[in-house]
Amino acid sequence: MNFKQWLIIKDDKKRTFEVVSQSVSENAFHNLVTAMQREGMHVTSVLEPVTNKHSSKESFKFTGYTREEGLYDRLCKEHRDIMMKHDGHWE
Numbered sequence: 001m002n003f004k005q006w007l008i009i010k011d012d013k014k015r016t017f018e019v020v021s022q023s024v025s026e027n028a029f030h031n032l033v034t035a036m037q038r039e040g041m042h043v044t045s046v047l048e049p050v051t052n053k054h055s056s057k058e059s060f061k062f063t064g065y066t067r068e069e070g071l072y073d074r075l076c077k078e079h080r081d082i083m084m085k086h087d088g089h090w091e
Contacts, residue, residue, distance in 0.1 A: 006054060008046040009033065009072050015064055018071035019057040022050055036075060039082045043075060 007029045010017040023029065026047055033045040048054055060067075068074075 004050040006046075006048045006050060006057075006060070008048065008060065009075065010044040010046060010062065010065060011068070011071060011075065012042040012044055014068075015066065016068035016071055017046075017060070017062055017065045018068055019060050020072045032076070032079075036079050039079060041075065041079065041082070 004022045004024055005026060007020040007023055007026055008017060009020055009029075020029070026045075030045055030047075033043055036043045048060070054060060
């Protein structure tokens, strides 16, 4: 049985977070966050089930973190820039 989950990304360096979306499969999201971590970015992914308590994006709060709209896009751009610096050199 598939359950919807909230996909949340946290920037641990700037102490911000964004609730990205709801999804049944988090594989691509988790793989991207793992790739960011491997490149030295201080990010964390959080998966929360969609429930009555967390039925909207605005219901999420993390102690010590502030909400940042566009965080996911900013981190994706930062990750792309890091990958471009490698200029195609693979380990």
